[in-house]
Amino acid sequence: MQRKFAQVDVFTSVPVRGNPVAVVLDADGLSDTDMAAFARWTNLSETTFVLPPTVEGADYRLRIFTPAGELPFAGHPTLGSAHAWRTNGGTPRGPEIVQECGAGLINIRVDGNRLAFAAPPLIRSGPIDQSVRTEIALALGIGVTDIVDAAWVANGPNWMGLLLDSAQRVLDLVPDMAALGDYEVGVVGAYTDVEAGEPNYEVRAFVPGQGVPEDPITGSLNAGLAMWLRATHDAPASYVAAQGTVLDRIGRVYVDDDGDRIWIGGQSTTVVDGSVEL
Known part of the structure; x- marks a missing residue:
């Protein structure tokens, strides 16, 4: 059966420089x-x-x-799918896409030329055991003392967040x-x-157990990091995170805390538009 299909590049306005997601738009019956x-066939980080x-x-x-399997939530697929749904005639019932x-x-709002989702609540928070921090530091090729906090x-994926002392330290990692x-x-x-206009943070995401050694740009991780950094590390109410730099991507994630919810946004662009036989 032919089904409407799009492949969308997320967290960028420049095709093939963000994080792609494959979207089957009429999946009823699968x-x-x-x-x-x-x-598995698309072999993208998410479909x-x-x-x-x-x-x-x-x-x-x-x-x-x-x-490797199904996720309850992920950020860049949420934004990319909402973009594809709107582009193909989807109209929300209310002021926000739900x-x-x-x-x-998950609420998704239109923010100028960006879409932004409301960060879901954390399902696991709190400090990481020292033994796990040591294990992760060794895997990242850094010393335990290089980790400022963890x-x-x-918020769906079982993310652990590590704060290092600089963006350059993040870019230099060879895990x-x-x-x-x-x-x-x-x-x-x-x-x-x-x-003005430059990123405040550099982010990298490693998920080898899900078949994604390094994810180019990651909405769910940025959502979890934003909640943590805002609560404990004096992150600005609005900031920009860069991700994907070492993979030759130019991902930009826009974080905005409106006092009620934290929104995670970015631009998306359709790269492939057609149909798929499923």
Whole structure:
């Protein structure tokens, strides 16, 4: 059966310089096995399937698969799928798009030429055991004392956040992916003397256990990091994170805390638009 399909580059306005997501826009009738097989075939960090909503108030339901399995929530697939849904005629019932997914209902707002999702609550937070910090430091090729702070920032994916002393330290990491194993590790470091329009932080994400050694640009991780950095490390209410630099991407994640919710936004662009036989 021919189904509407798009491949969207997320967190960038420049095609092929962001993080791609494959979106099947009329996935009704596909089995779990069909979805998992197609996600393995695309071999992208995530592939999504848009379905009719099952709860009141949602505009659509989204299922999100990595090559290794299903996720309850992920950020760049949320924004990329919302972009594809709007581009193909989707109209929200209210002022914001409401996405149903495994993590519940996710609000998505139009913010100029960007879409932004409301960061979901953390399902795991708090400090990371010293033994785990030591193990992760060794896998990243740094000393334990190079880690300024570390905390769980899980909001679907089981992210742990590591704060290093500088953005350059983040860029210099050469991780041992085998040693990282099934850990889902996000690393962040601040830039100094930031001018208007330049990023405040550099972020990298390592998820080898999900078949994604380094994710180019990661919405869920940035959402978790934003909640942590705002609460404990005096991050600005609005800031920009760069991600994907070492992968020759120019990802930009826009974080805005409006006092009620933290919004994670960015631009998206459709690179492939057509149909797929599924």
